Amino acid sequence: LYAxxxxxxxxxxxxxxxxxxxxxxxxxxxxxxxxxxFVLMGIERVTMTPGRPPGFxxxxxxxxxxxxxxLVWSALYGLAFLKRGREMAFVLGFAVFSHFLxxxxxxxxxxxxxxxxHTHLGFALWHTPYWWWAExxxxxxxxxxxxxxxxxxxxxxGRAGWACLVVVVxxxxxxxxxxxxA
Amino acid sequence: VSSxxxxxxxxxxxxxxxxxxxxxxxxRTPRAPKx
Numbered sequence: 141l142y143a144x145x146x147x148x149x150x151x152x153x154x155x156x157x158x159x160x161x162x163x164x165x166x167x168x169x170x171x172x173x174x175x176x177x178f179v180l181m182g183i184e185r186v187t188m189t190p191g192r193p194p195g196f197x198x199x200x201x202x203x204x205x206x207x208x209x210x211l212v213w214s215a216l217y218g219l220a221f222l223k224r225g226r227e228m229a230f231v232l233g234f235a236v237f238s239h240f241l242x243x244x245x246x247x248x249x250x251x252x253x254x255x256x257x258h259t260h261l262g263f264a265l266w267h268t269p270y271w272w273w274a275e276x277x278x279x280x281x282x283x284x285x286x287x288x289x290x291x292x293x294x295x296x297x298g299r300a301g302w303a304c305l306v307v308v309v310x311x312x313x314x315x316x317x318x319x320x321x322a
Numbered sequence: 323v324s325s326x327x328x329x330x331x332x333x334x335x336x337x338x339x340x341x342x343x344x345x346x347x348x349x350r351t352p353r354a355p356k357x
Contacts, residue, residue, distance in 0.1 A: 161343070165339075186328065298349045
């Protein structure tokens with residue numbers, strides 16, 4: 141999942157308008173943000189697989205994307221916002237954990253229960269032709285909810301339509317037939 | 323693709339759109355009345 145994580149962040153924003161938008165969006169992407177440096181440090185591994193969706197194979201992602209570490213990163217991220225109150229800490233922690241929940245249907249059995257666990261999760265939607273459409277459906281639902289609440293409440297989403305458009309454009313750019321990984 | 327390029331892609335791929343979307347999310351400031 142890529143653009144879908146931004147849609148999740150916007151949906152959480154719509155549900156909890158007081159939550160800081162930027163930190164919600166960074167939170168929903170945190171596991172992937174960590175994944176990059178972890179690959180650079182050599183503690184996680186990825187192999188490029190041009191022509192085979194999604195274009196790469198996540199060989200070892202236990203430190204960023206295992207269930208236990210997703211809970212740890214969520215807790216740490218939430219704790220960083222504790223001074224804004226328990227509710228905000230929980231909401232921002234949940235934003236991080238939403239990444240794991242949304243990756244679960246997409247990933248091909250590469251999300252460990254904990255680092256070096258032999259049990260891996262993931263329903264491999266990425267290896268079917270439907271993943272892009274499934275993610276688009278989620279984006280439409282998440283962004284639609286955000287756009288509707290922004291119009292109702294008025295304290296956020298000054299340019300909600302443009303924000304939603306950015307998410308949709310990111311998803312279109314990620315389409316397998318554009319990247320040659322269909 | 324080098325590890326460094328991949329790391330930058332992961333970082334920028336999430337942080338740059340996050341800043342842009344958060345900027346678009348700001349409430350519109352009411353226009354000052356004319357006159």
